[in-house]
Amino acid sequence: MDVLIRAERTEDFEAIAHVNEEAFGRTEEAMLIDQLRSSEAFVPELSLVAxxxxxxFGHILFTKIKIIDSLSHCYESLALAPIAVRTAYQHQGIGSALIREGLHRAREIGYLSAIVLGHDDYYPRFGFTPASHWNITAPFDVPDEAFMAVELVENGLKNVSGIVIYAKEFEAV
Incomplete structure (x- = not known):
């Protein structure tokens, strides 16, 4: 399939909401995206559509997060969430294309790492490994293998450890 991946535009907001509602079977992710657009965590260049x-028929969002260590040092990273593909287009590589392009663009604009909570049989193909490798933990109880990180540049997580702090908008989901 000939797919174009580009940054979202204002006129895309309704279609993005529909993609997420269809993919997740509920409205919470679409509402989260709307709330994140108004937050300090939002990175317009990293809200991409297929x-x-x-x-x-596809959407991915990366937002700013913080990793706070035991000495209160703060490191910036990105959260990959949510990612959605309309059901009729799933299993055609569109989600993979969105992830690869999103990680590439994040690297290009200077981000060093990204975090995802997701399937441990899917995200490793993009370089994600358990975040515990760097002593990075989730702010909630989650299986170790499902909470993953990726370095976007060599040593992007060197000397980084701590707990991930998501934008407050995520608390509603």
Missing amino acids: TKGTEI
Whole structure:
């Protein structure tokens, strides 16, 4: 399939909401995206859509997070969440294309790492490994293998450890 991945535009907001509602079978992720757009965590260049012609059938969002260590040092990273592909287009590589392009763009604009809470049989193909490798933990109880990190540049997480602090907007999901 000939897919174009680009940054979202204002006129895409409704279609992005529909993609997320269809993919997740609920409205919470679409509402979260709307709230994150107004937050300090939002990175406009990292809210991407997969399109063909005028149709939007995939979306990925990366937002700023903090990793706070035991000495209160603060390190900036990104959260990959949510990612959604309309059901008719799933299992065609669109999600993978969105992730690869998102990680590439994040690296290009200077981010050093990204965190994801997701399937441990899916995200490792993009370089994600358990965040515990760097002594990075989630702020909630989650299986170690499902909470993962990736260095976007060599040693992007060197000397980084601590607990991930998500934007407050995530608390509603």
